[in-house]
Amino acid sequence: MNEPNHTAVVADPWPAPLATASLDATATIPGSKSLSNRYLILAALGADPVRIRGLLRSRDTDLMMNALRALGVTCREDADDPTTVTVTPPPNGVFTGCTEVYCGLAGTVMRFVPPLVLFADGPVRFDGDEQAYARPMEPLLFGLKQLGAHVEYHGQEGCLPFTVTPPKKLGSADGKPIKIRVDSSSSSQFVSGLLLAASRIPGGVLLRHTGRTLPSLPHIRMTMEDINAAGGDVTMPERGRWLVQPRDLDLPRTVTVEPDLSNAAPFLGAALIAGGAVRVPNWPAHTTQPGGLLPSMLHKFGATITLDGEPFDEINDCEMFNDDFSGTLCVTGDGSIHGLGELDMSAAGELAPSVAAIATLADGPSQLVGIGHLRGHETNRLQALVTEIERVGAHAEELDNGIAIEPVADDELHGAVMETYADHRMATFAAMLGLRIPGIEVRDVQTTRKTIPDFTGMWAAMLAQHR
Numbered sequence: 001m002n003e004p005n006h007t008a009v010v011a012d013p014w015p016a017p018l019a020t021a022s023l024d025a026t027a028t029i030p031g032s033k034s035l036s037n038r039y040l041i042l043a044a045l046g047a048d049p050v051r052i053r054g055l056l057r058s059r060d061t062d063l064m065m066n067a068l069r070a071l072g073v074t075c076r077e078d079a080d081d082p083t084t085v086t087v088t089p090p091p092n093g094v095f096t097g098c099t100e101v102y103c104g105l106a107g108t109v110m111r112f113v114p115p116l117v118l119f120a121d122g123p124v125r126f127d128g129d130e131q132a133y134a135r136p137m138e139p140l141l142f143g144l145k146q147l148g149a150h151v152e153y154h155g156q157e158g159c160l161p162f163t164v165t166p167p168k169k170l171g172s173a174d175g176k177p178i179k180i181r182v183d184s185s186s187s188s189q190f191v192s193g194l195l196l197a198a199s200r201i202p203g204g205v206l207l208r209h210t211g212r213t214l215p216s217l218p219h220i221r222m223t224m225e226d227i228n229a230a231g232g233d234v235t236m237p238e239r240g241r242w243l244v245q246p247r248d249l250d251l252p253r254t255v256t257v258e259p260d261l262s263n264a265a266p267f268l269g270a271a272l273i274a275g276g277a278v279r280v281p282n283w284p285a286h287t288t289q290p291g292g293l294l295p296s297m298l299h300k301f302g303a304t305i306t307l308d309g310e311p312f313d314e315i316n317d318c319e320m321f322n323d324d325f326s327g328t329l330c331v332t333g334d335g336s337i338h339g340l341g342e343l344d345m346s347a348a349g350e351l352a353p354s355v356a357a358i359a360t361l362a363d364g365p366s367q368l369v370g371i372g373h374l375r376g377h378e379t380n381r382l383q384a385l386v387t388e389i390e391r392v393g394a395h396a397e398e399l400d401n402g403i404a405i406e407p408v409a410d411d412e413l414h415g416a417v418m419e420t421y422a423d424h425r426m427a428t429f430a431a432m433l434g435l436r437i438p439g440i441e442v443r444d445v446q447t448t449r450k451t452i453p454d455f456t457g458m459w460a461a462m463l464a465q466h467r
């Protein structure tokens with residue numbers, strides 16, 4: 001249950017640096033949280049050790065490794081490189097029960113680990129940060145109940161903390177896929193969590209999403225691609241329906257994690273806000289990360305985008321998606337930012353705080369829609385964004401399914417101490433505003449450790465590289 005100590009000392013509130021010159025920077029972004037935690041889960045579900053290279057080392061991945069360790073999985077980092085970790089599954093694939101897992105505030109831990117209890121030899125209790133008690137969990141646990149698990153809540157019904165007890169017998173009696181129905185409209189992670197475990201269920205699983213909307217489809221496609229890369233057989237015969245055939249899962253002996261493209265957003269966005277160029281190396285030309293949508297969003301704001309020197313306009317999405325190719329993405333801004341009008345962000349909700357920061361400094365209004373489920377993220381992000389945008393003197397309002405942002409002239413914006421609500425993306429959002437608005441200070445900037453080990457160091461390094 002213990003978490004590792006993080007010791008770096010940073011002033012609180014942290015004075016966000018102002019950009020006083022246009023940028024000419026390269027930012028190397030650590031590994032993807034979503035891919036890191038999927039590879040850890042899939043490696044734990046396999047039979048043989050898997051070496052994961054470029055693993056993100058941050059609070060969410062440390063929580064995931066500790067969760068797996070509690071279940072009898074060995075996660076051993078290389079002595080000379082903590083981002084290379086070898087995962088060895090438990091003997092016979094049986095996870096250790098009668099234990100506890102601490103989820104922190106990590107959606108990928110609280111939604112991807114409980115399904116592993118289906119293969120445990122006893123009950124597992126799950127707990128997390130107090131703020132995690134407000135995050136939706138019930139649809140995932142309803143899915144597990146349909147697979148025969150027993151769930152006991154220790155606080156509010158449908159929320160952390162809870163205990164999952166494995167079924168006495170797993171899988172259908174007739175050898176056909178078990179049919180389960182889950183409403184995943186409040187988080188794609190319910191579908192992903194169930195799919196990740198489903199290959200190991202005798203007879204497999206037919207999963208149907210029952211809600212009206214389904215956010216973060218790229219993240220579900222990421223789950224499918226990773227399962228299939230591990231020898232699984234998962235298909236989506238139609239939107240909102242997945243068929244998982246029973247299969248042994250074994251990732252390749254070594255897998256390499258792509259950089260976290262969503263965490264690239266504040267850095268690339270800085271080129272628009274401060275003006276100048278920011279480059280991110282190892283940008284994958286093919287990716288299931290929703291951050292793959294970032295170049296086109298930044299382009300709409302008015303940025304010039306190149307990949308290995310090729311203009312973005314001339315990069316045909318299909319041709320560019322050659323699996324083996326990765327290059328340096330370069331975003332250049334001239335200090336002007338166009339309002340977006342209405343932008344559907346349902347596929348990439350985790351980019352919304354960064355996009356909102358840029359939109360706050362634009363020359364016209366933006367409405368980011370399709371993201372009502374952000375109310376159940378680390379904090380109620382729609383409410384938090386409105387409060388913090390208003391705090392610096394611009395205007396914003398909550399919509400049913402998103403946020404409307406009404407920028408004001410730069411001289412009407414003013415510094416403030418920004419709240420972050422234990423939300424890493426609210427901290428990076430505030431840092432982005434601080435590039436242009438003098439006097440921005442950020443409370444608890446260390447909350448960025450959820451997915452970035454040294455955000456303030458990387459931010460300072462970017463600003464030190466200017467024209």
Ligand SMILES: O=C(O)C1=C[C@@H](OP(=O)(O)O)[C@@H](O)[C@H](O)C1
Nearest residue numbers: 034187188189215216219349350
């Ligand atoms: O599966 C994943 O790795 C994630 C899915 C998304 O969750 P939601 O569908 O809840 O937004 C995303 O926002 C989160 O940061 C990571």
Ligand SMILES: C=C(OP(=O)(O)O)C(=O)O
Nearest residue numbers: 105106107108350377378
């Ligand atoms: C929503 C997010 O995280 P989580 O994986 O905790 O859901 C996020 O990182 O923006």
